[in-house]
Amino acid sequence: MIVNDSELVKKAQQGDMHSFEELLHRHDKTVLNIAASFRYSEEDARDIYQEVFMRVYRGLKKFRFDSEFSTWLYRITTNVCISFHRKMKKHYADSLDREISYDGDESIRFSDTVKSDDSTDAKAVGSDLSSHINFALNKLPPQQKMAFTLKYMNGFKIREIAEMMECNEGTVKRYLFTAVNKMRNNLKYIIK
Amino acid sequence: MPVHIMEKKEFEEMLQLYFAGELSEREEIILMEYIDNSPDAGAEFEEMKKLFAALDNMKPAIDFDTVLSQSRAGLMRSIRQEKLKPGIFESLLDNLKHFQLSGYKLAASSAFTLALGLVIGYFIFNPSLSRIAENSRSDVISVDEILASGLNIGNIRYSDDLNGDNRITVAFETVKPYSYTGTYGDEAIQRLLAAVITRSDNPGLKIQTVNKLSKKVDENIIPDRAIKAALITSLKTDDNAGVRMAAFEALKKYPYDEELRDTYLYVLSHDDNSGLRVSAINALAGLRFEGIELDQKVKRELKQKTEVERNQFIKNVAESLLRGEEL
Numbered sequence: 001m002i003v004n005d006s007e008l009v010k011k012a013q014q015g016d017m018h019s020f021e022e023l024l025h026r027h028d029k030t031v032l033n034i035a036a037s038f039r040y041s042e043e044d045a046r047d048i049y050q051e052v053f054m055r056v057y058r059g060l061k062k063f064r065f066d067s068e069f070s071t072w073l074y075r076i077t078t079n080v081c082i083s084f085h086r087k088m089k090k091h092y093a094d095s096l097d098r099e100i101s102y103d104g105d106e107s108i109r110f111s112d113t114v115k116s117d118d119s120t121d122a123k124a125v126g127s128d129l130s131s132h133i134n135f136a137l138n139k140l141p142p143q144q145k146m147a148f149t150l151k152y153m154n155g156f157k158i159r160e161i162a163e164m165m166e167c168n169e170g171t172v173k174r175y176l177f178t179a180v181n182k183m184r185n186n187l188k189y190i191i192k
Numbered sequence: 193m194p195v196h197i198m199e200k201k202e203f204e205e206m207l208q209l210y211f212a213g214e215l216s217e218r219e220e221i222i223l224m225e226y227i228d229n230s231p232d233a234g235a236e237f238e239e240m241k242k243l244f245a246a247l248d249n250m251k252p253a254i255d256f257d258t259v260l261s262q263s264r265a266g267l268m269r270s271i272r273q274e275k276l277k278p279g280i281f282e283s284l285l286d287n288l289k290h291f292q293l294s295g296y297k298l299a300a301s302s303a304f305t306l307a308l309g310l311v312i313g314y315f316i317f318n319p320s321l322s323r324i325a326e327n328s329r330s331d332v333i334s335v336d337e338i339l340a341s342g343l344n345i346g347n348i349r350y351s352d353d354l355n356g357d358n359r360i361t362v363a364f365e366t367v368k369p370y371s372y373t374g375t376y377g378d379e380a381i382q383r384l385l386a387a388v389i390t391r392s393d394n395p396g397l398k399i400q401t402v403n404k405l406s407k408k409v410d411e412n413i414i415p416d417r418a419i420k421a422a423l424i425t426s427l428k429t430d431d432n433a434g435v436r437m438a439a440f441e442a443l444k445k446y447p448y449d450e451e452l453r454d455t456y457l458y459v460l461s462h463d464d465n466s467g468l469r470v471s472a473i474n475a476l477a478g479l480r481f482e483g484i485e486l487d488q489k490v491k492r493e494l495k496q497k498t499e500v501e502r503n504q505f506i507k508n509v510a511e512s513l514l515r516g517e518e519l
């Protein structure tokens with residue numbers, strides 16, 4: 001007989017570590033997927049995973065079953081990802097349109113270098129496509145990026161994303177539309 | 193049927209919802225008819241198709257299974273440390289130490305004076321540390337107090353069985369060198385050894401400790417709760433497969449109970465090292481040889497192994513056990 005999440009949560013709330021581990025193993029792949037798609041580096045994904053489950057461990061006793069355990073868990077995950085993004089913003093400020101300074105005090109936009117180079121080897125661009133996409137993605141504001149990665153990299157429904165991000169579906173749609181338009185604009189010289 | 197007329201904004205929204213997989217069947221038909229009848233809409237659709245085809249490239253390039261198992265082990269370590277978290281004064285002291293190192297000279301000397309005052313106050317007012325200091329003067333130590341204080345213990349050495357009386361001396365250093373002698377049945381010795389297994393960063397020392405314990409179990413001196421719990425934690429969370437294997441071998445010598453059953457099942461379903469998974473299933477197979485029936489929980493796990501396990505040996509043994517064959 002498979003024990004449901006609520007039963008495991010109740011046991012874990014009473015200090016049963018086996019139940020906590022069972023919950024962990026049921027849901028941690030999704031958490032890691034969300035973290036990995038949001039941050040890309042293994043180290044960041046590990047840090048996010050750690051922070052999420054430490055919050056769960058510390059907060060489990062206060063969980064009052066107002067929602068599904070998984071909804072609560074993924075809500076924590078999105079919050080941790082977004083605050084992680086803000087914390088690391090400076091580090092990841094690199095974007096497709098950052099200005100590259102040269103010694104002559106002139107600066108050009110990275111996208112202009114791509115645009116002006118019509119002879120760019122299509123293969124080279126293709127092989128580097130994912131890094132361009134990452135640049136463009138990292139340029140999005142955290143909420144838009146979160147909605148975008150949850151939708152297009154993790155396959156959640158708009159309704160589920162709204163629950164996780166604690167906003168209404170209309171807001172999620174707006175995040176997605178804006179994010180897709182920005183991605184499209186930033187990648188227009190790369191994707192032909 | 194007349195083609196549905198759309199405003200640009202409505203079309204763009206529907207197009208995005210189409211690629212998001214959020215349109216109903218009827219809405220999809222309406223959108224496709226509109227695209228078929230509008231060259232501009234068709235061009236827009238093709239562009240979006242290219243974008244989403246490119247976005248398929250953006251899957252995160254991480255070694256998922258490795259990161260997952262590392263994250264799980266790291267988390268269990270953090271939870272263990274959380275349970276042994278040092279007091280607020282110790283954290284303050286630690287912060288002050290770092291502050292002192294990074295400031296200017298004047299700030300550093302002020303901070304040093306402040307830190308010194310706090311350290312003195314800390315020793316005076318913190319009952320556990322002051323007791324440790326007091327006890328250390330009289331060469332009587334309380335292992336429990338040292339372990340509970342959260343101080344790092346290092347430079348651990350053993351000398352045991354010199355007189356053949358099953359006594360062991362554990363020498364270690366915290367704020368000063370200590371040594372404690374007792375039998376393997378002594379609770380303080382067990383807690384010290386458990387702390388080495390779970391807290392040490394040195395895999396060699398951990399394996400040495402586990403092997404010592406394992407040898408004692410062979411001699412029918414079975415260390416109890418603290419050691420068993422430490423071995424289980426180590427088996428579930430240690431990064432080093434050698435340490436996990438040593439812990440497994442030691443645990444196998446304990447009398448079989450539900451806790452061991454759950455631990456074997458944990459290894460069987462979660463350890464990424466196939467050698468350990470093989471050991472786990474062999475241990476379960478060995479139980480039948482000892483006349484212990486496999487319960488429903490074990491059978492469920494074995495059934496799952498027959499479906500998802502990649503290692504053919506484990507799969508075969510699981511199938512045989514389920515069929516009730518002797519191995």
